[in-house]
Amino acid sequence: MDVMPKWAEVILVPLISLLLAAILSALVILAIGEDPVAAVKLMVSGALGSTYGWGYTLYYATNFMFTGLAVAVAFHAGLFNIGGEGQAMLGGLGVALVCLFIPWPHWTIAVLAAIIGSALFGALWAAIPAYLQAKRGSHIVITTIMFNFIAAAVLNYMLVNILRPAGSMDPATARFPEAVHLPSLHDLLAPFGIAFSKAAPANVSLVVAMIACVLVWLLIWRTPLGLEIRSYGKSQRAARYAGIGSVRITMIAMLISGALAGMMAINNVMGEAERLVLNAVEGAGFIGIAVALMGRSHPVGVFLAAILFGFLYQGGAELALWTSIPRELIVVIQALVILFTGALDNMVRMPLERIFLALRRTSKSKSTPAE
Template sequence: MNKMPRWADVALIPFINLLIAFVISGIVLAAIGTNPFDALATMIEGSFGSSRGVGYTLYYATNFIFTGLAMAIASHARMFNIGGEGQAAIGGLGVAVILLAVPWPHWTLALPAAIVFGGLFGAAWAFIPAYLQAKRGSHIVITTIMFNFMAAALTGYLLTGPMKVKGKMAAETAAFPPGTHLPTFHEMLAPFGIEFSKHAPANISFLVALLCCLFFWVLMWHTRLGYQIRALGHSETASKYAGISPAKIMIITMLISGAFAGLMAVNNVMGEAERMIHNAVEGAGFIGIAVALMGRNHPIGVILAAILFGFLWQGGAELQFVYGIPREMVTVIQAIVILLTGALDYMVRGPVERIFLMRANSKKRA
């Protein structure tokens, strides 16, 4: 018997966690001399008050959807893939390699190639930690953290050496061919007479992210593989008894997880920068962990949580611009939200569960 209704687990607890996080964040802002209500209004206006703000919010949300899905599918198999940062970086390398290798005539041809190579490179980077976990018992958290550092070192070397444009100081590749340019929201909505900012980076990869969410839903709840992944996550012993190979499912799950993270490069490398630049991931791999936790590892929850963190990311930039709040303070506010919705989730869950149990017991006695 569940201790509380499903809706309370999915919606009520995240809402209470978020409310507490915003209250604490408001106290922090008040402590540094900023009116928290004015700050919240500034964040909302900067994130949703104009098409430019919406475009930036959805651009960040797109990154977080990909990394959130990467974390979510691993969590269903009871694995904590903390390597989304490195897998997304290596996925960017795959996108850059294929887009620079061919003089693409149009984005409709370049986009599928970028999706394939970004996914393959991300999956390849997740394979060794997956193998070590499945075959050697190495803890997936430790190995994926190590691979994050290795990915940063590898991409840093390539972007300051073999892949760097000669004669330029910037650690980046050459610009991709013009035919690889992805349609932005401005270009997509213009034929329908809808005005959207030319300067917003949101592009068609947002739709790719939504398709990945649909794929995730079908895979996890409507396929045999999804059932095996969830079975492994519930009980490795029971899954063995049912004839499921834990090692095989662990590796397959991590390959899919790494592919999701690698697909983020379609948005930030191909869609926004149109070249691969150093540190292009910008922490999105770690934000994806919080997105998956807050979204309860469900694609709809991941979308909503990604938009929330996109709002925090864009709204934080507005706070920095309007009030001169240091970026580090904005990061503290984001960290409070992550802490309350992730690590301290049970601080709220426990009392809420007890309240529902008390109500259920009182109804039985009545």
């Protein structure tokens, strides 16, 4: 039998990890002579205290949902896709091409086309490492991280030499036409009489990301393909026995993963910047790894973890703005959260399992006093 009840496994472990990360962060803030309580207050009010704060938190969270789902799907197949960064960059290129070169009558059609464009480019970028892994055994961790650098170079070339409007000094595309501007949460919620900050970048992509969460959940747990992906991830020998092809699963899982990472571009490129700039992804591809780890590769977990990291991003930005806490320290806090929720999982789990065992044994010895 499993040692811990499911609720402890899913809720208690990450919560305690998070608490430990928070305590350690507080100590670090104390050590540099700032007040941790004030810092937390500032983070909470900055990220969650206004619709403006929420707008940013959810905007970041949308990015992390896409990249987190991307990592999670590959994880289920036992593949560690750390190329989300590059796949999201290429997704941006896909979105830019779709938005700039095709005259769209309305954003609703444009967003569908942009989803396809970004997913296609992201998937193609993941396809090459996937093929090398499936056919030649080149390790996917190495190839995907190398492809991040290649993606950056490709984007640089495209922006500087091809997509840059004539006369512009900025390595970025022209602004997308008015028709493809995505409605922000302000626009979406206004008809319902909900006032939402006009300046915040959260937009309709959040809805797309939430739909993606549901679809990924259906795919992984409710389809035969999902069973095959999970089987392959758990035991390649068992998958071979069942006739589940390793090349097929590696390719499919990575294509889906790359497509999800690429789709992040509809949020940051189409929804926020409304043009493609050089450093559009801003590390969201890597945060996706932490989000997937913390969310245990489950779409609900990914959704919650993405919001947490969105909070950390926005709260951190507020800290950097209003206190003398340096920006680097925000990164330290984020790193602590990743460390405790991802890497040091067993540090919390083991003692907790022991506590549950002890509890179970005492309740058992009460019923059988013969012990």
